[in-house]
Amino acid sequence: MPQWLLHVDLDQFQAAVEFRRxxxxxGLPVIVGxxxxxxxxxxxVTCASYPARAYGVRAGMALKMAQRKCPEGVFLPLDMxxxxxxxxxxxxTLGRVAGPVEVWGMDEAFVATDDDPWRLAAEIRSAVVELxxxxxVGVGDNKLTAKLATGFAKSTGKTSAEPEHDPGAxxxxxxxxxxxxxxxxxxxxxxxxxxVGSRIAKRLADLDIATVTDLMAADRExxxxxxxxxxxxxxxxxxxxxxxxxxTTTPRIPVGRxxxxxxxxxxxxxxxxxxxxxxxxxxxxxxxxxxxxxSTRVAVTVRTKTFYTRSKQxxxxxxxxxxxxxxxxxxxxxxxxxxxxxxxxxxxxLELLPLDD
Numbered sequence: 001m002p003q004w005l006l007h008v009d010l011d012q013f014q015a016a017v018e019f020r021r022x023x024x025x026x027g028l029p030v031i032v033g034x035x036x037x038x039x040x041x042x043x044x045v046t047c048a049s050y051p052a053r054a055y056g057v058r059a060g061m062a063l064k065m066a067q068r069k070c071p072e073g074v075f076l077p078l079d080m081x082x083x084x085x086x087x088x089x090x091x092x093t094l095g096r097v098a099g100p101v102e103v104w105g106m107d108e109a110f111v112a113t114d115d116d117p118w119r120l121a122a123e124i125r126s127a128v129v130e131l132x133x134x135x136x137v138g139v140g141d142n143k144l145t146a147k148l149a150t151g152f153a154k155s156t157g158k159t160s161a162e163p164e165h166d167p168g169a170x171x172x173x174x175x176x177x178x179x180x181x182x183x184x185x186x187x188x189x190x191x192x193x194x195x196v197g198s199r200i201a202k203r204l205a206d207l208d209i210a211t212v213t214d215l216m217a218a219d220r221e222x223x224x225x226x227x228x229x230x231x232x233x234x235x236x237x238x239x240x241x242x243x244x245x246x247x248t249t250t251p252r253i254p255v256g257r258x259x260x261x262x263x264x265x266x267x268x269x270x271x272x273x274x275x276x277x278x279x280x281x282x283x284x285x286x287x288x289x290x291x292x293x294x295s296t297r298v299a300v301t302v303r304t305k306t307f308y309t310r311s312k313q314x315x316x317x318x319x320x321x322x323x324x325x326x327x328x329x330x331x332x333x334x335x336x337x338x339x340x341x342x343x344x345x346x347x348x349x350l351e352l353l354p355l356d357d
């Protein structure tokens with residue numbers, strides 16, 4: 001078992017990639033999303049630079065709202081190929097500096113070491129800077145503490161948790177382990193824990209469990225009774241700052257693929273709805289055929305103007321990558337919906353045959 005887990009999280013990733021090719025944008029409130037046009041309806045922010053965040057702009061916010069909050073914002077379109085290429089460059093660099101890498105997304109990953117973690121963290125940050133980007137590194141005794149440590153690294157920089165003797169100690173690195181878990185996390189609300197969302201936090205609060213310390217003191221069997229035999233004990237373990245300590249470097253094989261689209265205007269014509277659904281189904285089916293994946297089931301999601309969302313699914317007659325068959329199945333599913341309300345979003349999901357089969 002590695003003694004230390006390190007979580008690497010790139011700063012303002014999409015905006016930072018834009019800064020690399022347009023250095024004049026550094027220090028400006030850059031907002032990435034959609035086609036870069038805040039007048040375009042129903043497009044959202046996917047990344048905001050730190051100056052933009054100072055205006056209250058956040059990921060997931062409508063571009064129109066972002067423009068109201070930050071009239072001086074520089075709006076840029078999404079460029080996913082550029083971000084994917086930068087991510088591959090980053091992960092390759094982490095592999096060269098730190099060894100095996102568990103990739104968690106385009107802009108974050110875990111690495112492990114049984115040597116000096118602060119020195120490795122400093123080496124990682126230096127290597128990322130050479131790529132024209134920056135990152136924070138969380139040092140922990142498991143993935144939970146390392147992930148949470150990254151948040152401290154981003155918010156506080158150099159900290160008292162940093163060993164004074166270590167030449168690798170620098171701003172942007174933070175250490176969170178069993179030794180300082182209660183001091184740093186005990187007073188925080190339960191949703192500060194990685195894996196505890198607002199709904200679970202509310203259910204915990206109903207049990208008078210408001211803080212991490214409360215969760216640590218909770219009865220494990222009672223949690224199992226309330227949340228189930230798996231989730232209840234898992235919450236108790238999280239409260240004690242325990243987590244996975246093994247890297248999983250094997251790429252995750254997707255068991256499904258979905259594609260959805262929110263339209264600039266609500267769809268009311270049934271023929272237009274079917275045309276758009278057929279297009280989306282074709283696109284996702286073509287993508288899966290290119291990856292040599294076989295589909296077993298098709299699901300269709302419809303969201304109306306009022307945000308009422310429903311999904312229906314249908315098993316394919318036999319596993320296939322035949323695009324016309326997949327599209328026809330999607331159209332058969334949409335026929336089972338009552339399309340009596342304006343449609344805001346359509347989505348298609350394909351369940352895939354395991355690669356071993």
